[in-house]
Amino acid sequence: MNPNKYLEDYIISCSHLYGMIHKQRVETLFHLHHPNQKLTFEKIDQDYLLNNFVFFKKDFFIMEAIYINNEMSKHLAETNGKPYYVPTLEELLSYKNEFRDEYTDEENRLYIYLSKVKNEVVASNVIDDIIGLIQVGSTIESVISRISDYNIEPSDFEHIIPVIINIANNTRTWVNNGYTANELVLMHTNKNKIGRNSLCPCGSGKKYKYCCINKLFIGEDNQDLHNIDVFKLSDQDKSKIKKNLIREMDRIQFYIVLLKQPSMRELIDDFMSKDIEQISQYDPNLLMGVLVEILFKKNKKKLTSSIQEKVYRTLRIWTKKSWIPEIYDEIIYLLNQSTAPSNELIINNLLSLYSTQDYTPKDQIPMNKPFDFLKKRQENTIYDEYMDEQFENLSVDIYRSTLKNIPVHLYNLLFLYPLSVAVLRLLLDFTGIKNDEKLLEAIIYAFEKSRDEALNNPSEDFYSIGDNRIYILSLDSLAYIYKQNGQYKDAYLLYEKILKYDLSDRFMAKESVLICYVYLGMMDKLMSSIVNLDDESPYKKLLMLYAQIDNDQPYAQTYLLANDKHESILNAICYGYDPLSDDLSENDKFFLDDFYPLFTYNKKVMEKLKLLHVENILM
Known part of the structure; x- marks a missing residue:
């Protein structure tokens, strides 16, 4: 080894x-x-x-x-x-793998029960959610809120809550340094009663003197190991960050040398004058990638995709470019805020808003269909640019605050102005998967109602301007949900919008829409679109193979080409696909999300493909 x-x-x-x-x-x-x-x-x-x-x-x-x-x-x-x-x-x-192969007795008991009242997939997902949330320190209330997304009947909830609490008390958690809550209680109770020859309270079955007597506080002699200030930024740390940013700036000087209002150095000075501790964990090259985007915008210059790619590759962040949008939001927030408002000021602003609009705020988000009101309320609301800006600023203040029940405060804002893309987007971070569809639909509707000019006359760099990327991301996320639910016509319409506005096709809408063509029987459109794909694209070879088999056309040559490049995908299609398998690359799993259900739902195609694939392997 x-x-x-x-x-x-x-x-x-x-x-x-x-x-x-x-x-x-x-x-x-x-x-x-x-x-x-x-x-x-x-x-x-x-x-x-x-x-x-x-x-x-x-x-x-x-x-x-x-x-x-x-x-x-x-x-x-x-x-x-x-x-x-x-x-x-x-x-x-x-613990090398995030999910254990075996359940404890309590977990197995819950799995069996949920398999009967729901199904095995829900049972497995619920247990993974419980363990995952408890492990990172979530409360029982948060766990139950997440599990409610699986539409479990109230009568069943009453049955499983005691089991969930038992699982939580026996799950190893980060906040307890790997101990379970029950183990810590037992250790605290028995701390003065453990003899050297007694059984160790950790449950190993060994005597205390041969087990944890010298292990419980490993490394406690070194105070640096639990110095809570070690990650706080000192002046020396800030100086180092600035030095690293300037080093990265020098690498890309050629691309930004003409940008003077402000210059990159001025932008760095402005950035460093803020409270940057919350984003200091990011590598300087990633931070510089974001600052480049901001610099171009502040200088009212177009950051073309070719320059962006060259900058990203020079900074060595091309493979990490998916991180850029999140960091961009954080830096923009820092640059736009002088000091963060206090909780008291935020609450006063909320109370003033409620009073002005004669609104009685809700103290919790309903568990059953909490966002069904949105569609009608949005249709009856007129877009107001001033309100939009006011609600965006207030929602960001709430999101960044230490207030309790942040999701509830955001939820109340929707009743006052449901066209705020900012409120909807931030609320999406707090809600469970069953609400994603409603919120994404609301984000798209709000965007289209408030940004008609940008949508009617889209620029080539539409994605890079303002919060347009939120619109594209929402379209892509909702299209994926529709596709998973079998709503292929709805998904197809969303992918068409993405292709209209995101000319660089960052999220492979060009490929995803082809899957919809197949399910919708739009085979002529499929064949005319396939030819425009890159020759190395799995979608080109595998969808061509699918179409030729389905239309009784010769397909052996296409099969050989597909198998030469994508044998692992064809193996999974023909012999069964396990999403948790370590034998498949993440890329293969990504493609199989589309190809596995597509091929296996068509019995004729599947039988012919499997016969040919087996024969090829045996040769």
Whole structure:
């Protein structure tokens, strides 16, 4: 076994179990499991860690959910002084995968019950949601709110809530350093009663003196391991960030040298004068990529797709460009805000708004059909540019605040002005999957009602202007939901809009709409569109193969070409597709979301393809 690969998997397992762990603690654990092995972190493949959602910063290995939300200091504060659970080596390595292969007795009990009253897919998803949410520190209320998205009957909820609570109390959590809530209670109760020869409270079955007597506070002799200020920015840290930004700026000077109002250096100075701690976790090259977009906009210059690509590739962020929109929003917010308003000021603004419009705010979001009111209310509301700006500013203040019940405050704003794209978009972050369709439909309607001029006369760089990308993202997300639900005509109409406004086709609408053509029987349009695809596109070869088989045309040559490039996809189609399989690449899984249901729903096509594929393998 490759020792570096083993260590990387060991680190990933630790990160999944603890959420965030200092490398010295990893070293301590490693030597407990491998007393005679040397350990070095010098040759760790950080790209491999990143592919498994683990970041390495300031000597800590950090799960993406903590890192991206910049909650490192919060996590250290919440876990400070708590013992670390020490698993066996076998148990620890089982955390390499995010989802366990086996259920506990309580989880299995819930799975069986939900399989009967719903189905096995819902049962599996519910348990994954419970474990995932509890592991990262969510409350029971949040867990129950998420599970309500699966339309479980109230009578069934009464039956499963005690089981959910039991699962939660026995799930290993990040905030408890890998311990379950029940284990910590037991340890606290028995802390003065454990003799050296007693059974260890961790449940290993070993005597305390041979188990956790010296392990519970691994690394506690080093105060740096739980210094909650380690991730706070010092003046030296800020100076380093600025230095790194200028270094990245120098790499792309050729593309920005003529932009003077402001210049990039002035923009960097403005950026650095703000409270940038909340986004300091991003790499300087990513931050510079965003600042370039802002710089072009401030100079009223067009950032063409060719220049953008050259800048991104020079900054080495081309493969990370999907991160840009989120960081863009955060930096724009920083640049536009001098000081964040207090909770008291936000509440006063809300109360004033409610009073002006004679509105009694709701104290919670209804669990049943909470957004059914939106369509009619939007149709009866006139777009108001002043209101739109007012509600955008207020919703962003609420979203960034430390107020309780942020989703409820945003929800109330929709009753006052349901055409606010900003409110709808922010609320989408808090709601469960069953509400996505309604909210996405509302975002698209609000955008089309308020941006008719931009939509009637779209520019070539439509996606890059203002919040137009929110419109494109919403179209793509809703089209995907429609396609998954079998609403191919609705999905087709949305993909056509994307192709009209996003000329660079960032989200492969050109390919996705072809799937809709097949289901809608638009075979002539399919064949005329396929020829425009890149020759390397799986959609070109596999859809051509599908059409030729379905139309009783010769297809052997097309099959051989498809199999040469996409054998793994054809294997999955012919022999069964497991989305959790490690044998398939993420790209293959992405394509199979379209191809597997497409081929398998047509019995004639499937039988002929499978026969040919099996014969080819046996030859």
